Amino acid sequence: MLNKSYDGIIFDLDGTMWDTRKPICEAWNIILSRHEEIHRTPIVETDLNDCMGLPMYDIAAKLFPQEQEQVRNALMDELCTFENGYLAERGGILYPQLAETLYTLSKKYPLYIVSNCQDGYIESFLTAHLMSDFFKDTECWGRTFLPKSESNKILIERNNLKNPVYVGDTAGDAKSAKDAGIDFIYAEYGFGDVSKDCYVAKIESFAELAEIL
Structure with missing residues (x-):
């Protein structure tokens, strides 16, 4: 002790x-499917491993490096808003x-x-x-x-x-x-x-x- x-x-x-890696991937891929202008493969759990513990806009920079900062941060805001509701219902x-x-x-x-x-x-x-x-x-x-x-x-x-x-x-x-x-x-x-x-x-x-x- x-x-x-x-x-x-x-x-x-x-x-x-x-x-929450699994439900976060599910939630984020739902939103990404609505953004044909964002070119990247679906997010999988291993993509999140290096992101855990980082501030959200730092995660956006890791996951969407090809996008301008304003674009990827706005996308992250949308992903997070949807994610909150998704997790509140389903949990982790x-x-x-x-x-x-x-x-x-x-x-x-x-x-x-x-x-x-x-x-x-x-x-x-x-x-x-x-x-x-x-x-x-x-x-x-x-x-x-x-x-x-x-x-x-x-x-x-x-x-x-x-x-x-x-x-x-x-x-x-x-x-x-x-x-x-x-x-x-x-x-x-x-x-x-x-x-x-x-x-x-x-x-x-x-x-x-x-x-x-």
């Missing part, structure tokens, strides 16, 4: 609490024992979410899987248009947190925690690789959080 006195847990979403793949572990943790800590996603994406997760009661507050790139570290700082200040810990699965998550001046727990089962000097603990399953915290 970590010998730390945390006053809150901030979670990343993709690769930490759920996996939750990591094992997610709800049970959140319930246990929420008895001891206030819980939060900070993600690099578009506005409305976190709400899709909360709606589809009936998770709203677990979380006190959320923040995202789609509202701040700032790096995740800054979104972390905004949420931390808004909730008067003194010593929260961030849980995520990528090197970007680790950097965002470091830049925000807080500890990081590495969700090894997720999408990224994080060096040992960047985390105070690592977990091989979401349920392990209840054991170490």
Whole structure:
């Protein structure tokens, strides 16, 4: 168990609490089928692997490099708007024992979410899987248009947190925690690789959080 006195847990979403690559591909390909002027093959899950954790306009640059910035960003806005509704109805793949572990943790800590996603994406997760009661507050790139570290700082200040810990699965998550001046727990089962000097603990399953915290 970590010998730390945390006053809150901030979670990343993709690769930490759920996996939405399959439904995102489905949603985005529906929209792309309506845009004959966009020339690229249908998006598949492997296309998203290198995109997880990036701000949405950075993802647009990766997936549509041949398009002008204004065009690809407008397309990404359309994709994300449709995706939010699609995910709110269908949900994603939750990591094992997610709800049970959140319930246990929420008895001891206030819980939060900070993600690099578009506005409305976190709400899709909360709606589809009936998770709203677990979380006190959320923040995202789609509202701040700032790096995740800054979104972390905004949420931390808004909730008067003194010593929260961030849980995520990528090197970007680790950097965002470091830049925000807080500890990081590495969700090894997720999408990224994080060096040992960047985390105070690592977990091989979401349920392990209840054991170490």
